[in-house]
C-alpha cells in the first residue's frame with residue numbers, strides 16, 4: 001500500500017470480528033515496529049501479546065473489576081481533564097461531542113461506546129508494550145512512536161487497531177495473568193483485529209487546522 005493510504009487506513013476501531021490473527025502476522029507487525037527510532041537506540045520496549053485463553057482471562061477479570069466499580073489505575077498516571085492545557089482540552093471536548101452526536105444520529109446511543117470498552121473491543125489480540133522500570137520520560141516518547149509504527153504496520157496488512165487505556169487500566173491483574181514481575185511497567189496496550197460492521201466503527205475523528213499547530217520561523 002502506498003504510504004498515504006496506509007496512514008489514512010488507520011483509525012481507532014472499537015469492534016472486531018471473532019477472527020484470530022495468524023501468529024506469523026503478529027510477529028511481522030512487531031518486527032516492523034522494531035524499526036522505530038529510540039533514544040541512543042535504547043529500544044526500551046518489550047512486547048507481550050495476549051491471545052486465546054490468556055485474553056479470555058483478561059477480559060473476564062476486567063469485566064469483573066469494572067462491574068465491581070473498581071477504578072482504573074494504569075501504570076502511567078492519568079491526568080485529570082482540568083490539568084490539560086486549553087487547546088488539548090478543547091480538542092477532547094470536540095471529540096466527545098462529535099462521538100456523542102455520531103452515536104445518537106446512528107440511533108445506537110452512547111452506550112455503544114461503553115459496550116465496546118467492556119468487551120475490550122472483542123479483539124483477538126491485545127498487544128502490551130512493556131518497559132522495565134524505572135521508566136523515564138524518553139522511554140515514554142520511544143514507546144509511543146513504537147505503538148504508532150506497529151499500528152501502521154497492522155494497517156498495511158489489513159488489520160485494524162485501537163490504542164486504549166481501557167485495556168491497561170488494571171495493570172496488577174495484567175502482570176499476574178501475563179506472568180510479569182512488578183518491575184515491568186505496562187505503558188500502553190493496542191488492540192488488533194479485523195473490524196466488523198458495527199456502527200461505532202464508522203466514527204471518524206477530525207484534526208485541527210495545520211496552521212493552528214505549526215509555526216515555521218525563518
Ligand SMILES: Cc1cc2nc3c(=O)[nH]c(=O)nc-3n(C[C@H](O)[C@H](O)[C@H](O)COP(=O)(O)O)c2cc1C
Nearest residue numbers: 010011012014095117162163164165166167204205
Ligand atoms: C493514549 C491513548 C489512549 C486511548 N484510550 C482509549 C480508550 O480507552 N478507549 C477508546 O475507545 N479509545 C481510546 N483511544 C483512542 C482515541 O480516542 C483516538 O485515537 C482518538 O480519538 C483519535 O481517533 P483515531 O485514532 O480514530 O484517529 C486512546 C488513544 C490513545 C493515543
